[in-house]
Amino acid sequence: MEAVFKPQEPSQVRPVLIGHSPEIERIRQVAAKLGRGGPPILLLGETGTGKEVVARHIHSVSPSGPFVPIDCALLGTLLESELFGHTKGAFTGAIANKTGLIELAEGGTAFFDEIGELPLDVQAKLLRLLQEKEIRPLGGLARRKTNFRLIAATNRELAREVERGTFRLDLYYRLNVVTVRIAPLREHKEDIPDLANHFLARYGRNHELTPELLDIFLAYDWPGNVRELENCIQRMTAINSGPYVTAADLPTALGNASAQRKPPGRAYPLAMAQAANAGGSRSGGLRLDAREREAIREALEITKGDRSRAAEMLGIGRTTLYRRLKQYHF
DSSP states (O other): OOOOBOOOOGGGSOSSOOOOSHHHHHHHHHHHHHTTOOSOEEEEOOTTSOHHHHHHHHHHHSOOSOEEEEETTSOGGGHHHHHHOBOTTSSTTOOSOBOOHHHHTTTSEEEEETGGGSOHHHHHHHHHHHHHOEEOOBTOOOOEEOOOEEEEEESSOHHHHHHHTSSOHHHHHHHTTEEEEOOOGGGOGGGHHHHHHHHHHHHOSSOEEOHHHHHHHHHOOOTTHHHHHHHHHHHHHHHOOSSEEOGGGSOHHHHHHHHTTSOTTOSSHHHHHHHGGGGGGGGTTOOHHHHHHHHHHHHHHHTTTOHHHHHHHHTSOHHHHHHHHHHTTO
16 A cells, blocks of 8 residues: 655654644734733634644743643632632641642743633632732732733633623623634644644654545544544554554544445445455455455446546545556556
8 A cells, every 4th residue: 555644753743733724824823913922812712623732832922931721620629729829727638838820820821721611709819810910829818919921712602601690791801802713623624634644743653644544534524623633543543553544443433424425335445445355254355456446346337437426435535546547457
């Protein structure tokens, strides 16, 4: 099988904002302007679109301090203590002073991921902090000045949460000064090859994608966005010893979704023929090239010789089909 999609060496892989689509270039331009400081930034986007990656990129434009991620959905019952810190004896179990996450972000960026998950009482304290630029640890009396950049992210419609009474209107106004929408992956699919390349370099062991698999990736809508693509490649490279990652390695959900796009009974026949190679002895010992040839012949008959439609039916690129036609002397 020919190698058509080979990952870069890990040392060459860029750490953030992978891709060259107009969407990614727009975010780069926005980050260049916002990274030099200013008001809070609100990142809007579906789960898995890479909001933290964008936040880190904005911070990296002018890095003057730490980047501290704060997952508002995972802080638990001691959320206020985690954010603002506490003094010794502030509550049962507080055996020593603790520095809060916001204070750790001094001089840098505090990234509030899923800020819509904050309880109303903590929202009020965060609003006061943003207004007065002062922090007071839980159980403490003294206030001290603090200086950090706030970037918040959410997959919720905060205006709707305000209407429901689950998010404070005044905090919403404070955050909704500069908003950046991050598009779902289905709206910039041209970045999928670059992203796949990046994740192959991270998780693979000299793995390569077949053209058939890349075609499947480009046809899929990725409801879980970039995170789903990353998890998919991580799983596929973990179970496949390489060097080629094929449609046979797809997670069940993605494989089923891809099969449903094809005519019933003929979902990716060429990919299935290739996957069947390992089971040849159980099916009469039919050779792999014979299976491929039969799949191509059937597709050409169904499409009345239309090679573009035949390639689509087979789940492969047209270039791959032309190579097979020449190989099998069609």
